[in-house]
Amino acid sequence: LMHGMLVASGSRQAGKLLKIWLSEFHKIYPRVESRSRFEGSSSGIEDLLNGRPNIAISSSPIRVKEIQSFRRLKGYAPTELKVSLGAIAIYVNKLNRLESITLKELDAIFSKEKKRGYPKEIKSWQDLGVEKNSSIAIYLLNQNSGIREYFQKKVMLDGEYKELNASSEFSTTEELTAHVAEHNNSITFGNIGIENLKVKSLKVAQKSLFPSYAPSIDNIVNGRYPLTRYYYLYFDISETRTLPPLLYEFTRYILSSDGQKSVYKIDGIALDPQTIGSQLSKLHSEE
Structure with a gap:
């Protein structure tokens, strides 16, 4: 045997x-x-x-x-x-009016360098067309995370993350989304399939004016969702x-x-x- x-x-x-x-x-x-x-x-x-x-x-x-x-x-x-x-989902608070986002916008939110060419750093939700003018709070998985590495390569084209304090980093997607659920102005990314009624995943588009897709099984299998891995x-x-x-x-x-x-x-x-x-x-x- x-x-x-x-x-x-x-x-x-x-x-x-x-x-x-x-x-x-x-x-x-x-x-x-x-x-x-x-x-x-x-x-x-x-x-x-x-x-x-x-x-x-x-x-x-x-x-x-x-x-x-x-x-x-x-x-x-x-x-x-x-x-x-699998795939990575972009999570925001359920009360956030934003429904979709582009890879270029994500890069301008999370990256110092904006390698995808967005004209300015995105700091507030108003920059994304959301009525509220609060600053965007970024939360990340810790530096050992493969998800974080994937996002850096796929979305930020190997650019550097903005500097965050240690309290903005977490070990699991569950911990991240629990935090996003309590903070209306926050955004993060992590594994799909999180069951938290106080957060939602955004549709993602390759570029502005391109169709945006939710991280559904069908969209992932067919390659339409941009953050498949x-x-x-x-x-x-x-x-x-x-x-x-x-x-x-x-x-x-x-x-x-x-x-x-x-x-x-x-x-x-x-x-x-x-x-x-x-x-x-x-x-x-x-x-």
Whole structure:
């Protein structure tokens, strides 16, 4: 029978999904044990580099500097697999009259540099056409968050975030949205699927005058919603090498129909058959 230890590290949100997969895999192979620590995507990659886990899960692609660290220390980049589809939502207080926003406007709210070219910094809700003239309060996930890294790359084109004090940063989307629920002038971003009746997600448009789309499953699957992303698994093994049997079987389970059904338990979205096929083609077993 399959046996051994799976040690996982990485994203808090994606870690919820990985824990479900580990639990279900244990039911199939009772002699397979697991241990996990989920403190952020970048922490997971760092742990993997230092040889602590055999699996890292991330809510954003590995950064170039992290790949360079792997190549410098180990001579190769880690194996990367897409394991789930998801999206980031933009959250405001339910009483806010704003219904949609563009990527350029988001950049002008959150970034120092406005690389998307908005003509001025957006500081107040009036700048967005909302009647109230209160300043915009920004709240973010902490710096270990893969969501924060994804937003910086996708929306801000790798620009720098505006400087915020420590009290404006939180560990989870649930904590962020709870804060937004109590502050009418606030804005944040985080995982989709938050159930808080005092906040709402904005529709997002690629550009001004372009159609805006809500972060619905249909819009995410069809690629219409601009802030769609993947969750990733990383292994401390070169893609040219074979996976140990335990990692190979666990990964095959994740990409199976049963494994992909678990994605919906955390408001993720299963991969399409073509993507599953491309990820399976990366797997090579030692046996």
